[in-house]
Amino acid sequence: MLRLVYRAAWWIVAPLAVLRLLIRSRKERGYREHIGERFGRGPARSASDVAPLIWVHAVSVGETRAAQPLIDALLKAHPEAKLLLTHMTPSGRATGVELFGDRVMRSYLPYDSPRLVRRFLRAWRPSLGIVMETEVWPTLIDECKRADVPLVLTNARMSERSYKRAAKFGRAVREVFVGFSRVLAQTDADAQRLAALGARNIAVLGNLKFDMSVLPELIARGQTWRSAIGDRPVWVAASTREGEETLVLRTFAALGVPDALLILVPRHPQRFDEISALIAAAGMTSARRSVWASKPVAAGSGVDVPEPLPSNVQVLLGDSMGELGAYYAAADLAFIGGSLLPLGGQNLIEACAAGVPVLIGQHTFNFTQATNDAINAGAALRVDDPQGLARGLRELFNDKPRRLAMSAAASAFAARHRGATEGTVSVLGALLEGEEAAR
Secondary structure (H helix, E strand, O other), X not given: OHHHHHHHHHHHHHHHHHHHHHHHOOOOHHXXXXXXXXXXXXXXXXXXXXXXXEEEEOOOHHHHHHHHHHHHHHHHHOOOOEEEEEEOOHHHHHHHHHHHHHHOEEEEOOOOOHHHHHHHHHHHOOOEEEEEOOOOOHHHHHHHHHOOOOEEEEEEOOOHHHHHHHHXXXXXXXXXXXXXXXXXXXXXXXXXXXXXXXXXXXXXXXXXXXXXXXXXXXXXXXXXXXXXXXXXXXXXXXXEOOOHHHHHHXXXXXXXXXXXXXXXXXXXXXXXXXXXXXXXXXXXXXXXXXXXXXXXXXXXXXXXXXXXXXXXXXXXXXXXXXXXXXXXXXOOEXXXXXXXXXXXXXXXXXXXXXXXXXXXXXXXXXXHHHHHHHHXXXXXXXXXXXXXXXXXXXXXXXXXXXXXXXXXXXXXXXXXXXXXXXXXXXXXXXXXXXXXXXX
């Protein structure tokens, strides 16, 4: 009955979906583009194309970046195959273009209605489907099973909070999770919760995000920015979410560290102008990366050198995509957003991989294991609230030996947990070969 209600709801909601896209496009124009793909109408493979197709779904920016080492490894391991990358957001799609260019095909995933999903599967004829982390769409799972397309939940995580919500649906949710061909979980705790929800054929392979490397060119770019910033204490507030920026600016006002610079990098690009206005309303002098570093005064070794950042600039707004690694490389300390408010936190692994000590709030239920492990490794520091964040920043800025020790611990922590990609590619390769043999 719940499944029928769910499908009926999509029939009711679908006509309103275009209106919602148009409304969202006021802030992010990309929502106006490729609308047909969201209804299963878009590019399709030619009938004569018989190459195996690996399909990876990464909903937005975070999942796309997490999928990078996996996609690179799949393309290397299966040169005979083609790869389709699907998204739900324009920012995720733009990240896919940035990371993979024309090495992959791309589309939006259609809405979770039977006719639309069937149209999508007929158009692309995937040999193997891979969905990242928490993407559980009941109709998509059903239709893949109907079309004999193995569907794997990869880098799977299930927080205690999400588990309790899902468990309320009882048998209905178990019928959904049993539809996955394989589930590749990040941790034992994730695996146990997923099994309790009905998932089968589970393997614990670790977190793919540990295999994300900060590109050398981003490190070099960040170091060049740091030279242009000068000898100032610098901290980055990364992947902040709505409502947090005000708290971060209050923290900065109470910090009490002379000449400190805040690099503020909101998670969602459509909010850049909004955050710029917030900074101005707080009475702080700011610069935007898109303006300051867009006109280099010199260039060397392929890295553009921006003009020196004026000493009166208190906040540098990181209004760019795909440069988080550079912002980390320019900073002494990093605060990871989504954690001062009950939003579940954001990924701290990239900061650790860049060797930056991390401060993080109390709300990290989406990244519980990675956060706790980083804290236990001495790579990260938990803070209770904005006052605690200000205190932690101040203590670390004033204690260089401790800061350097945390930096070394962060690099070691990130390196120690790598390796999930290799195991994942092995499992997926076996499924792909089995599917091709069956065909």
